[in-house]
Amino acid sequence: MNNIPDAALLTENGIIFFCLYLLSLLIVGIAGRIAQKENTLSDFYLSGRGLGLFVLFLTLYATQYSGHTLIGFPGKAYRQGYMFLMSVTIMMSVIGAYLFYAPKLQRLAKKYNFITVGDYIQHRFKSDSFTILITISCIVALANFILTNLKAIGYIVEAATGGLITFEMGIILLSVIIIIYETLGGMRSVAWTDAIQGVLLLIGVTAIFVVVQVHYGGLSSVAETLKEARPEFWAPPTFEDKNLWLSTILIFMFGVSVYPHAIQRIYSAKNSKTLKRSFQIMIFMPLVTTFFMFVVGLVGAARLPGVTRQGSDEVALLLLKDMANSIPGMAILVTLFITAATAAIMSTVDSALLAISSLFTQDIYRRLKPDSNQSKLTGVGKIFSWIVIAVMSFLAIKLPETIWRITEIKLELLCQVAPAIFLGINIKNLKTKPVLFGFLVGTVIAVAMITANITLGLPAKPLGIHAGIWGLAVNLTVIYFLNKKEN
Amino acid sequence: MTKSRIYIVISLLLFLSVPWFFTDPIPTEIYGLPSWGFYSLSVTILFAIVTAFLINRYWEKLSDEDIDE
Structure with missing residues (x-):
């Protein structure tokens, strides 16, 4: 451990903590395998429809908030200023959207044993071609999610270890860990690891918010600085900005709420009461997650002006480094922040991967081989997961920069799926x-x-x-x- | 409350969370936020409270439990 580069964000103890976190995921994966009740699609992909309030809430939380919350959101607040208050509304709008369809969908899923979003589409519209089109659209959107998140993992691991683990190695290492615990226990392992990741995310976000508040002062103390330095932040949004605000609420409301992996969690709930309570807690989470990161980004804009657009995505880390000069023990918070960001990304990747695997197995392979038994289908799903993660890791490492912009097409695709669900239910x-x-x-x-x-x-x-x-x-x-x- | 009214309440609150009516180029400061930001955050918090209430009160109604299909 003596050869840790100076540029590394993590100390020796930080790297040990990070490794212990990764090890805990594998242990939870094994526990998920031991807890497996039967070798069926319902048990593998929906944890036997038995997720209780604690795990269901945390898996919904960890899935909805990705590493983007910790890294992208403060950066956006740094650049957009107070207008990025919209981030709180957009994350809440997703829960509001569930009210339009989740209560009935959960009841139907239990009654008709739905595994995927395609099962509902087939049940409601009775069209193979429509089901397959929706499935392909969801798979493309989810693949884009996995790609962008794997790339983010590579950057974080490389920066955290100062290049000791390279970008490529970081992607491969964490992809292997994800695929191992997912293959071992399916949704049960993913939901349990999400619980760890959700707790880490919440602790990380709260810790950095509190420390930033104490050290730099809160909104009131940065207001005066920003009035002088960034008067454009104070001016009310223009008409086009207001349109963008509403448009962003809508694209999150209709795009994020129909994430196939979120719908899988609706199906996985133990009962309607569990799901209902989870949503009642989830609706308030943006106030202690996105709002906290918005404040961190705004404090960064006031205290660390002149950071470039690319650098602004690291504003939370820059604040932590700035504080490290005057506050001892800040390395612990840096470790927590990096682990929380990695946890947030991993929980999104594992959920999207499980959803892709289920979509392929249930909605495509099962149609081609209708005689396959449950055990065979579960096996096919696992093999498909390994193929997907291998291809995605390769692409995350090798895809040319010009093609990367195509991967931004995610919510735009999922938005078009929304009417089939929202209107189909109602x-x-x-x-x-x-x-x-x-x-x-x-x-x-x-x-x-x-x-x-x-x-x-x-x-x-x-x-x-x-x-x-x-x-x-x-x-x-x-x-x-x-x-x-x-x- | 009917299902349609529940959907209208949710949609209306989200629409109103955008500070449409604020045009003053030098807004007043309220708790460290410009007045339009404070307004938006307040409506958003109201949205969360109302949605939590609607989930609690109308979940069964929204699940169409009484309709067989």
Whole structure:
């Protein structure tokens, strides 16, 4: 351990703590395997539909908040100022969105033994082609999630160890750990490790918020500085900014709430009361997660001005380093922050990976081989997980920078899936054809707008509105008129 | 409260969380936030409280427990 580079963010003890955290994930993975009750898809992908309040809440929490919360959100607050208060609303809007469909979906899932989002689509719309299209769209969106998060893992591990573990090695090492505990116990292992990761995330966010408050002062103390140094932060948003604000709420509300891995957790709840209570706690979590990181970013803008756009994503770490000069023991907080960020990313990757595996096995492979028994299907799902993580790790390391922008297409795709779920649950006379065509047109529009932005430089958000929301508006219009005609 | 009204309340609160009506270029400061930021955060907290209440009070109704399908 004497050869830890000076540039490393973690000390020797920090690296030991980090390794212990990774080891604990493998132990939990083994525990998940031991607790396995039967070799069925329901047991592997939904933990036998037995998640209680504590684990369900923490797995929902760890899944909804990725490493982006700890790294991207303070950076965005640093750059956007008070306007990024929208981050609190957008994360809450996701829970508000669940109210539109989760109570009924959970009841139906229990009654009809749904495993994936495709199971509901098939049950409601009775169309193989529509189910497969939705499944492919979800798989592409989830693959993009995995790719971007794996890349973030590589950067964090490299920075944490000062290059002792390289970017490539970091991706491979953590991918192997994720795939091992996931293959061992499926959803049970993933949910239990999420519980550890959720607790670490909450402690990390709270600790850095409290220390920043104590050392630099809170909102009131930075207000005067920002009024002088960044008057644009104080000015109210322009009309286009307000459109962007609303558009961001909508894209999160409809995109994030239909994450296939979030829906899997709705199916995994022990009963409706457990799910209900989890959401009642979850609705307040943005106040102690995103709001805290917003304040950290704003304090950074006041105390550490002049940081570049790329550097601003590290503003929380920069504040920690700045404090380390005057406060002893700050290395502990740096360790906690890095471990929490890694935990947040790993919990998102493992959930997305499990969801992809279930989508492929249940909605694609099972259709091709309808005679396969539960044990065989679970085995296929595990093999598919290994293939996916291997391909994603390779791409995360090798994908050219120009192609990386394509991976930004996630919520835009998932937004187009939302009407099938939101309207399917609530409108009895909704026919299949209108939803199918709406989905296709909406997806084409959203993807075309993003491609035009990347290749031709056209505006990514005309009038401040995301491509996914333009697509969703057309999607809903098509559904309205076609359904009227069908009825 | 009907399902439609529940959905309208949620959508309306989210819409109102955007500070649409604030245009004063030099806003007053409230608890370290510009007035429009304080307004948005207040509506967001109200949204959380109302949603928690709706979840508690109307979950069963929203699950269409009485409708067989």
